[in-house]
Amino acid sequence: MITAYVRDAAGLHAQALATGEAVPPGTVWLDLLYPDETERLTVSNLLSVDLPTQDDINEIETSSRLYTEGDVAFMTTPVIVRSASGPLERGLLTFVLAPDMLVTIRHTEPLWFAIFAARALRQAELVCNPLEAFLGLLEAVVDRAADVLERVTADLDRLSHRVFADHEDRTVEPLVGRDGGVVQRKQVVDRQHVRRRPPTTVSMRAVINAVGRAGDLTQKVRDSLAGLERLVAFATTVAGPRMNKDQKSRLKTIGRDVHSLVEHAAFQAMQTNFLLDATLGVINIQQTNIIKIFSVASVAFLPPTLVASIYGMNFEHMPELDWTWGYPLALGLMVLAALGPLWYFRKRGWL
Structure with missing residues (x-):
């Protein structure tokens, strides 16, 4: 399926192209979703370059994901997508950045991609040229990765509380001042009559499963961020000369955001390992x-x-x-x- 985002006097609108149909004039962005061989060849002939096949996109070496042919840059990066069964998984998104057009090739349907496309149709200035569309999509990818990391952080905090919570009944006792009034309150713990409710082995097994899912998701986000970090560095070198001052600043900001998220993901991976070890320690104590x-x-x-x-x-x-x-x-x-x-x-x- 090929969708052309065309700019004209009325703004930006999306147009689905049939196989073999010519690309409308004013097209700044072509989106190829699950392209077959005919669609791939059609766009390849339009750009006078050989678009990568799905097997080419799936290759993991950097030289197969980041390269140029003439004045056209090919950039592939892992992204986080939600699968049909529900859990978040890793997908691949390819950018083909030509001087007068941006082409995206994908075999996944991430929600953030559809949200950006809908925003672009409402705010045509987001996709006024191929570089703006490219930067907007990169920002959407980074925002999605940050949202996933925030969700995992909240999950780990909740799991940490379950593992290290103080399982004691606390009572609140008023403090009476000299005039007989209550001046403040404090928590009083009767150590002799306290009722302890330690976590059960079954609940700790549930925590281990949850920690394992959080760790798996963190690793997928780290993989996506590592690809984005390489892509941003490559784009700065290849597309930087074609960018204006504002676009260079946006790309630099994206690079800083990705770098900070990489560090946060690394810390989160350490926290996941620590929490897993602590949970296993609690089970051993039990x-x-x-x-x-x-x-x-x-x-x-x-x-x-x-x-x-x-x-x-x-x-x-x-x-x-x-x-x-x-x-x-x-x-x-x-x-x-x-x-x-x-x-x-x-x-x-x-x-």
């Missing part, structure tokens, strides 16, 4: 506590077992067997033998 409970129970029942074993022997001369209170005495010894280790463990702070 599992250790479970093992500790079984260990304490085993130690607590060993002395009663010893008492029961002694009085379960079949020796003939065991005077306690003939005592009237022998049975209650044995039971009492077993209870005391169980409570003794528990009291000792609690005194040492092991429970």
Whole structure:
């Protein structure tokens, strides 16, 4: 599908072109969405250059993504798009910047692209020439990457609170002044009667899944920003001489924004790894506590077992067997033998 954005006296309007149809005069931007071979050849003949195929676009080496043919620049960068199933994924967007026309080639349908196209139709000055259209699309890509990073940051903050939250019930107690009035309030925590609600292993598994999704999305954004950073540097060298002062300033601002987002994404990746390690540590602590409970129970029942074993022997001369209170005495010894280790463990702070 080929869409031509044409400028005339009435402003800017979009026109869908049929296969083989000539490009209208005044076209400043051609958008190729899922182009077939016929459409690719049609635009190639129009620009007198060989447009890249989908296989060419998918190549990862820089020389295949950023290059020039005569006065036409070819630039491909990864972008973040929402797939049909819902999650955000990585797509590719190719800019073909000619002196009198901008061509975009894409096999994805990102929402931000449609939003920019709709804005351009309302505000024709956004696409008054190919360079303006190119810069506007780059700004839209950077804004989308920033929005995704902000969303991931908010998700990580929420997950961090779930992992490191203080699971204690707090009560608010008023402070009374000398005149009997309440002057301020403070939080009071009764450490002896506090009710702790530690996160469960199931909830921590959910946190790990969420952290993994955040880390995967961060990596996709970092990939997109790395491609944008290389593209901006290439565009500054190739298209810079054709830009006016304002356009050069916009491209420089885009470069600074991309660089700052790259640093933020790197910090966010470190935060993701830290949060993942912390979550695994919480799970290990929970599992250790479970093992500790079984260990304490085993130690607590060993002395009663010893008492029961002694009085379960079949020796003939065991005077306690003939005592009237022998049975209650044995039971009492077993209870005391169980409570003794528990009291000792609690005194040492092991429970």
